[in-house]
Amino acid sequence: MSNSTPSSAADTWQVGDFTLGSRFLLGTAGYPSPQVLREAIVAAGTQVVTVGLKRTLAAAGDNGFIGVIQQTLADSGARLLPNTAGCRSAREAVQLAHMARELYDTPWLKLEVVGDEHTLQPDMFELHAAATQLVRDGFTVFPYCTDDLVGCRRLLDAGCPLLMPWGAPIGSGQGLLNVFALRTLRERLPDTTLIIDAGIGAPSDAAQALELGFDAVLLNSAVSQARDPAAMARAFRLAIEGGRIARNAGVMAQQDFAVASTPVGGEPLLLGGAS
Amino acid sequence: MNEMMTTTTTTTTTTTIALTLDGKPHRVAIGSTLGGLVDSLGHASNKVSTAVNGMFVPRGQRAQCVLRDGDAVLLFQPIVGG
Numbered sequence: 001m002s003n004s005t006p007s008s009a010a011d012t013w014q015v016g017d018f019t020l021g022s023r024f025l026l027g028t029a030g031y032p033s034p035q036v037l038r039e040a041i042v043a044a045g046t047q048v049v050t051v052g053l054k055r056t057l058a059a060a061g062d063n064g065f066i067g068v069i070q071q072t073l074a075d076s077g078a079r080l081l082p083n084t085a086g087c088r089s090a091r092e093a094v095q096l097a098h099m100a101r102e103l104y105d106t107p108w109l110k111l112e113v114v115g116d117e118h119t120l121q122p123d124m125f126e127l128h129a130a131a132t133q134l135v136r137d138g139f140t141v142f143p144y145c146t147d148d149l150v151g152c153r154r155l156l157d158a159g160c161p162l163l164m165p166w167g168a169p170i171g172s173g174q175g176l177l178n179v180f181a182l183r184t185l186r187e188r189l190p191d192t193t194l195i196i197d198a199g200i201g202a203p204s205d206a207a208q209a210l211e212l213g214f215d216a217v218l219l220n221s222a223v224s225q226a227r228d229p230a231a232m233a234r235a236f237r238l239a240i241e242g243g244r245i246a247r248n249a250g251v252m253a254q255q256d257f258a259v260a261s262t263p264v265g266g267e268p269l270l271l272g273g274a275s
Numbered sequence: 276m277n278e279m280m281t282t283t284t285t286t287t288t289t290t291t292i293a294l295t296l297d298g299k300p301h302r303v304a305i306g307s308t309l310g311g312l313v314d315s316l317g318h319a320s321n322k323v324s325t326a327v328n329g330m331f332v333p334r335g336q337r338a339q340c341v342l343r344d345g346d347a348v349l350l351f352q353p354i355v356g357g
Binding site (some may be wrong): 027028029030031037041050051052053054055056062065066069082083091092095096098099100103104105170171220221 | 297330
């Protein structure tokens with residue numbers, strides 16, 4: 001997938017053999033009810049939704065959420081993307097990944113290995129170790145990573161087909177905190193599929209990510225915590241579409257000084273112009 | 276009487292083993308398998324995933340996985356996630 005795809009009616013992207021039209025990946029946690037979650041998935045028009053795993057004794061039932069997700073996805077043809085949330089080591093993540101593949105019957109995996117409890121920052125070293133093993137085991141690894149260029153390259157070398165750098169800490173809603181690093185990633189990895197994962201707060205953040213040339217965004221809390229999650233899902237869908245169209249149309253370069261847009265010439269209009 | 280009590284205690288400790296199940300104490304009969312444990316807990320086989328001592332045990336291997344004293348068994352199920 002290239003970030004230089006021209007604007008067209010079929011502006012799609014690929015993960016392996018799977019073609020996606022939507023550039024909006026949606027998380028399923030924190031919704032007030034299964035029905036609201038279903039409405040949000042439909043309004044988002046998403047083709048990929050994330051899910052997790054939890055210890056059975058701690059889960060105390062899921063109140064029907066998983067059933068609603070599976071039915072909604074069966075109706076829409078969307079796919080599940082299980083995660084390894086909560087893992088702190090490569091070993092732990094690899095084991096959980098295998099359990100996820102068995103339970104959800106998909107090789108797709110959002111690989112999360114967190115290295116700091118306060119920021120939930122990805123541990124790029126453990127992430128790389130886990131990704132290396134899981135690619136060998138046949139997984140399609142979507143690594144949740146930082147915006148560190150060299151670390152990202154190592155993940156690609158390990159066989160990850162795409163990258164999911166953070167925009168800001170998970171659930172913080174701070175948007176794209178390090179635009180310089182994200183822009184650098186885009187420029188230095190022009191043929192890599194890049195998805196902003198985590199930190200998106202407002203639809204304008206998502207639009208900015210697409211305008212910068214990112215291929216898609218993955219978010220959860222910004223929709224699930226909205227007063228009206230379905231309406232917010234629609235807002236994000238429109239913003240993402242707008243950002244993508246803008247990227248393809250060509251966002252103008254920023255200038256240091258004003259550049260007059262009205263072609264009136266260099267002479268004053270009212271004083272000294274008439275004879 | 277004391278001899279009988281001793282015998283009873285010995286019988287109990289030698290017919291069951293102690294596990295941790297999702298971090299909590301749990302006892303099963305000696306020779307129990309992971310598959311048997313999943314069944315005894317009322318879980319449909321395809322609704323949970325399993326690990327013993329931190330290692331994934333695929334569904335197809337649970338019946339051959341004989342549990343040992345001190346094993347840490349984890350059962351996972353699907354849940355919403357971001």
